[in-house]
Amino acid sequence: MTNRAAVVAAYAAARLRRLPDRAAVEAWQGRRLRRVLTAARERYPFYRDVPWADSPAAQLAAFPVLEKADAVAHFADLNDRGLTLAACLTAARAAEARRDFTASLAGVSIGLSSGTSGRQTVFLTSPAERARWAGEALARLLPGGMERGGLVRGGRVALVLRAGGPLYESVGSGRVAFRFFDLAVPAEEHVAALASFRPTVLAAPPHVLRVVAGAVGRGAPIAPERVLSVAEVLDPHDRRAIEAGLGVRVDQVYQATEGFLGASCGEGRLHLNEDLVLVEREWHDDGRRFTPVVTDLFRTTQAVIRRRLDDVLVAGDGACPCGSPFAVLDAVEGRADDVLLFRRAVAGGEAGAGAGSSGATGAPGDLRPFYADFVRGAVLGVDGVADFRVTQHAPGSVALAVDPAHAFPAAAAALRAAVVGAGLMPPEVEPAAITPRAPLEKVRRVRRTFPIEREGSRP
Ligand SMILES: [Zn+2]
Numbered sequence: 393m394t395n396r397a398a399v400v401a402a403y404a405a406a407r408l409r410r411l412p413d414r415a416a417v418e419a420w421q422g423r424r425l426r427r428v429l430t431a432a433r434e435r436y437p438f439y440r441d442v443p444w445a446d447s448p449a450a451q452l453a454a455f456p457v458l459e460k461a462d463a464v465a466h467f468a469d470l471n472d473r474g475l476t477l478a479a480c481l482t483a484a485r486a487a488e489a490r491r492d493f494t495a496s497l498a499g500v501s502i503g504l505s506s507g508t509s510g511r512q513t514v515f516l517t518s519p520a521e522r523a524r525w526a527g528e529a530l531a532r533l534l535p536g537g538m539e540r541g542g543l544v545r546g547g548r549v550a551l552v553l554r555a556g557g558p559l560y561e562s563v564g565s566g567r568v569a570f571r572f573f574d575l576a577v578p579a580e581e582h583v584a585a586l587a588s589f590r591p592t593v594l595a596a597p598p599h600v601l602r603v604v605a606g607a608v609g610r611g612a613p614i615a616p617e618r619v620l621s622v623a624e625v626l627d628p629h630d631r632r633a634i635e636a637g638l639g640v641r642v643d644q645v646y647q648a649t650e651g652f653l654g655a656s657c658g659e660g661r662l663h664l665n666e667d668l669v670l671v672e673r674e675w676h677d678d679g680r681r682f683t684p685v686v687t688d689l690f691r692t693t694q695a696v697i698r699r700r701l702d703d704v705l706v707a708g709d710g711a712c713p714c715g716s717p718f719a720v721l722d723a724v725e726g727r728a729d730d731v732l733l734f735r736r737a738v739a740g741g742e743a744g745a746g747a748g749s750s751g752a753t754g755a756p757g758d759l760r761p762f763y764a765d766f767v768r769g770a771v772l773g774v775d776g777v778a779d780f781r782v783t784q785h786a787p788g789s790v791a792l793a794v795d796p797a798h799a800f801p802a803a804a805a806a807l808r809a810a811v812v813g814a815g816l817m818p819p820e821v822e823p824a825a826i827t828p829r830a831p832l833e834k835v836r837r838v839r840r841t842f843p844i845e846r847e848g849s850r851p
Contacts, residue, residue, distance in 0.1 A: 402527020605637025
């Protein structure tokens with residue numbers, strides 16, 4: 393099968409897949425999971441000795457949950473070619489330095505992960521896996537993609553991303569034109585090329601979408617039918633600015649090296665791609681947020697079995713009007729270290745546990761999570777604050793940078809009040825400045841630099 397035929401086949405399979413309700417989703421996942429887990433022991437040395445079990449649930453439970461660090465440490469035993477991480481990194485970095493993004497070894501392409509923290513790693517994909525990804529992505533992301541004729545209608549898709557990635561080249565033919573815009577180049581420099589490409593779909597990190605929205609406000613003729621936020625947390629105030637500038641709703645793609653995890657539906661709500669990945673949920677104390685543990689139901693080159701992600705997800709409730717039985721997310725709130733930790737206030741102190749804290753469990757003095765969403769709400773709720781950064785280096789203090797800087801005293805007071813309102817000990821708030829960011833660095837407005845104490849305070 394040619395590459396294009398493989399993409400079209402994957403697109404058709406995605407469109408024809410009928411999973412009308414939760415029972416159908418779970419039956420589908422059970423079938424896929426059985427295949428993945430049965431093959432895993434032969435395919436990957438790391439899983440050779442995983443004991444067999446009777447039921448699919450027990451099968452899955454027999455596999456260990458892996459942190460990113462585990463996947464890095466056992467890289468060679470978790471791919472089906474025995475490729476070492478060192479060899480893959482060397483090839484990928486050489487390709488990135490050339491900015492041609494075509495590193496491959498043993499017939500698989502090597503993509504560099506963005507490595508916002510910790511050790512950089514890579515993801516490996518076969519040609520068939522890339523074709524499947526492209527078909528699945530087109531079915532979800534092209535305007536009318538899930539309807540008859542979506543692919544026939546075609547479109548021009550502009551992607552502003554870190555790596556041109558062999559993932560995206562797979563579909564650059566036929567009625568769908570893909571153009572890659574290098575995220576390493578400042579977004580302002582892409583505006584003219586975007587205007588001449590006239591994308592119908594524009595996918596980019598939110599900080600790039602803001603630049604494009606600004607350019608449109610100054611008259612640049614860029615009018616996509618669909619705008620997709622990728623690769624960074626989409627903060628509500630960025631969303632409003634982008635939607636105001638571009639005049640269309642901002643949808644989201646939730647993609648990680650662990651898989652194509654989610655995408656917005658026609659109603660604009662973000663669904664997990666539960667036909668492609670199985671997501672186990674490790675619930676936080678607040679009962680709304682969870683840490684996802686992901687098993688990819690299709691990929692084989694690299695094992696993605698029970699990978700615990702760094703992300704904090706907020707579960708949505710109720711059924712989506714679009715009719716999809718896939719779980720809805722209210723937000724991808726950021727990474728686990730975007731959650732601040734403050735000590736619980738002593739009993740009888742100011743206000744009980746309220747918005748922002750994870751609830752009443754734990755003793756006074758315990759570190760409790762204070763989520764990025766509440767930091768944002770407090771600081772951006774202050775009149776005139778356009779942007780901010782909060783960095784926490786210790787439980788008792790945070791550094792706060794606001795734009796404009798003269799809003800600092802009010803923003804600091806608002807942040808302290810919000811922490812107190814959540815039943816937590818307010819931190820010292822030190823002024824800081826928003827530092828310029830390298831083009832490839834992800835925007836993270838809220839960040840904690842000290843590690844989580846495991847017992848009882850896992851945010
Ligand atoms: Zn929906």
